[in-house]
Amino acid sequence: MATVGLLHPGEMGAAVGGCLVSVGHEVLWDPAGRSRASTGRALAAELTGAGLDRLIAKSSVILSICPPHAALDVAGQVAAAGYAGIYLDANAISPATAEQVAGIVTAGGATYVDGGIIGPPPEVAGHTRLYLSGPQAAEVQPLFSRSPLDARIAEGPLYAASSVKMAYAAWTKGSSALLLAARAMARASGVERTLLAEWSLSQKALGQQSEAAASTAAAKGWRWVAEMEEIAASMAAAGLPAGFHEAAADLYDRASHAETPASRRPAAPEPPSSAFDTVMSALM
CATH class of the missing domain: 1.10.1040 (N-(1-d-carboxylethyl)-l-norvaline Dehydrogenase; domain 2)
Structure with missing residues (x-):
């Protein structure tokens, strides 16, 4: 089982984190400065609170699901912390912005996987899909096996999922x-x-x-x-x-x-x- 870091458990992020927990993975999140609503969502999804340093050190994959305007800032925070695992950006951003995110996190030592979520927060199987693209996409896809979130490889260029x-x-x-x-x-x-x-x-x-x-x-x-x-x-x-x-x-x-x-x-x-x-x- 893998350890996945989730920095921002919003409505979608917490639900995706809950999918990972439901199939046995550990999902860490950083409660520092988060609202009561975020904390409530994280608890309901059975996410594990951790400081940013521990999250960075333990996570083999970090999942970014945040408002599109924050995608670059979140990538910068992770890169500045020296993260060297797989960084999955599943935000609603253009391929050009995804390329910028990839440049930021790979310069910090991480491996970039592009993602795009279609559908509502995943609670039951069959309604929500996570499209993945890039050379390491096949390493991420199995994490969601048997979960309510249907992870699929998007054929095409690196930023096909976006x-x-x-x-x-x-x-x-x-x-x-x-x-x-x-x-x-x-x-x-x-x-x-x-x-x-x-x-x-x-x-x-x-x-x-x-x-x-x-x-x-x-x-x-x-x-x-x-x-x-x-x-x-x-x-x-x-x-x-x-x-x-x-x-x-x-x-x-x-x-x-x-x-x-x-x-x-x-x-x-x-x-x-x-x-x-x-x-x-x-x-x-």
Whole structure:
């Protein structure tokens, strides 16, 4: 069994760590400066608290799952600590950013493996996949054998896993942003009711989907801004228009400033329609 280091047990990271624990691996995390929420997630996933020095010394693999804007800083911290094992970056970053991360950690003595997670935090088998790429990807894949997380090798260049993640999220999160923008435009133009009526005839799911997208954008928009920027950079690098996802980044930034039950804990719950209106106001 392996010892894996996990620096940031967010919702996704803690769940991935829990998958490793469930098949017998030891997962270390550094509780220094972490929030109560992070501590609670780590305890629930049965992760083992350790100082950074012990985590670096004992871990054969370090797993980075953090907001995209923090990926380079996390890599720098690990490299500065002299880590010489396998560094798996599974963040939502462009191949170009992944290349920068690889340069940082390999200069410090580590081996880089590229990763990309598709799906929700893995709790049951069959819903979430971890794509891996690079020469040492086959060394990491068996760690997740028999766990709820389906680890797969992404065929292609070193940063293929990041490319898969970018292409997938370009549609899922990008289309949600477009749907929100369409409804906000209809509201600003005074035709929202007419649009909803037309959707009920020809696109029956879009009304509810737009409301669900608003709730999610309010809660996670702050994290998705950088992800949309990474996708825009990936599009530009491929010779494709970057404007779709630059606009999505702007929209998620606006949504992240909406005060709703999804983004805070109100004294009294707001009705769903009020929360949706708050997000729409933030967008316009």
